[in-house]
Amino acid sequence: MKPEELQQQLQHHPDFLKLTLAHPNFLPFARYQLKNGTDIQIWDTGVIYCQPKQFGQQDIVLSSGVHGNETAPVELCSELLNNVLTGQLQLTERVLFLFGNPPAMNAGVREIQDNLNRLFSGHHSKEPGVQSAERERAKKLETYVLKFFEDAPEGLRERKLYDLHTAIRGSRFEKFVVYPFLHGENWSKNQFEFLKACGANTVLLMQTPASTFSYFAAQSCKAHGFTIELGKARPFGENDMSRFAEAAAALRALISGGKLATTEFNEADFNLYEVRRSINKTTEAFKLHFADNIENFTSFDVGTVLASDQDVEYKVEVEGEAVIFPNPKVAIGQRAILMVKPVSVAGKVS
Numbered sequence: 001m002k003p004e005e006l007q008q009q010l011q012h013h014p015d016f017l018k019l020t021l022a023h024p025n026f027l028p029f030a031r032y033q034l035k036n037g038t039d040i041q042i043w044d045t046g047v048i049y050c051q052p053k054q055f056g057q058q059d060i061v062l063s064s065g066v067h068g069n070e071t072a073p074v075e076l077c078s079e080l081l082n083n084v085l086t087g088q089l090q091l092t093e094r095v096l097f098l099f100g101n102p103p104a105m106n107a108g109v110r111e112i113q114d115n116l117n118r119l120f121s122g123h124h125s126k127e128p129g130v131q132s133a134e135r136e137r138a139k140k141l142e143t144y145v146l147k148f149f150e151d152a153p154e155g156l157r158e159r160k161l162y163d164l165h166t167a168i169r170g171s172r173f174e175k176f177v178v179y180p181f182l183h184g185e186n187w188s189k190n191q192f193e194f195l196k197a198c199g200a201n202t203v204l205l206m207q208t209p210a211s212t213f214s215y216f217a218a219q220s221c222k223a224h225g226f227t228i229e230l231g232k233a234r235p236f237g238e239n240d241m242s243r244f245a246e247a248a249a250a251l252r253a254l255i256s257g258g259k260l261a262t263t264e265f266n267e268a269d270f271n272l273y274e275v276r277r278s279i280n281k282t283t284e285a286f287k288l289h290f291a292d293n294i295e296n297f298t299s300f301d302v303g304t305v306l307a308s309d310q311d312v313e314y315k316v317e318v319e320g321e322a323v324i325f326p327n328p329k330v331a332i333g334q335r336a337i338l339m340v341k342p343v344s345v346a347g348k349v350s
């Protein structure tokens, strides 16, 4: 498709997700201006930059569809974006919308070859000679995000990246956040307040680096970066969007200067967990010792065998330890369960 054709199509029918899914591997660079002066730039399939004529001090990346079967965040972001493209929503900040893995979205699967959310911070290039569409995409997404942040005007600015997901299993706390490891820096009070306004007052505090998009944002871009789990993954068209209304309203307010329903940070309003260890799958014999319908945040008695991997058994080590994202189907070498336990952030938030 030629850039002029792309621009005309989008102007005539402002649905960037539809165009992305029709061209999941490539869209050319194209640029045009909305009647309200907003500069629209298509950087790639699933990657669109929106810059209002006048903008504030935040640079905001809204990412969805890094896992192709997690459709509710894609629908949510698509609606926000289409409202921008039709002029119904006037932005007050620079925003980069990303739809992570369009081929996987078309196929209705988490990934085609590789889990995109394990390939950031250079992990896409760690095995020389090994190639996949997701490795290429991770490399490009890193470039786009860095460009977006670096192209901002000089001065005091706030970088943010919200990577929106939905979980495979049900969760005792429907909405929760993975807060990447900050290497000892304090967790952000303002961000806790914003996350709560999104309806996500359960936060997992990572204690180690990761190959996720949100860790890349936090570590390599010095942004406030988060993985936000908004509910359970369902196919396109099967999401009850009323369950995402709070998050949609908060994101809309964030990018358009609306009033955010925030309240001052009070630890008592949150369920806070520290991620104390990750159980990785090391062989094909890896299996879970609990049922498929066990929800995220379920805890078991100390000593309970949670999983086994050939001759190794993984047991509950401490009181209150709970399971997150248990998944025996991950690739060998990848994390198959995160183990969390309740924690306080007193003295570590500012």
Ligand SMILES: O=C(O)CCC(=O)N[C@@H](CCC(=O)O)C(=O)O
Residues within 6 Å of the ligand: 067, 117, 165, 166, 167, 168, 169, 178, 210, 212, 214, 227, 325, 326, 327
């Ligand atoms: O439900 C599941 O098993 C996975 C849901 C999901 O995709 N979660 C993210 C979390 C990323 C992070 O740890 O920041 C993932 O596993 O990539």
Ligand SMILES: [Zn+2]
Residues within 6 Å of the ligand: 066, 067, 070, 165, 166
């Ligand atoms: Zn996901």
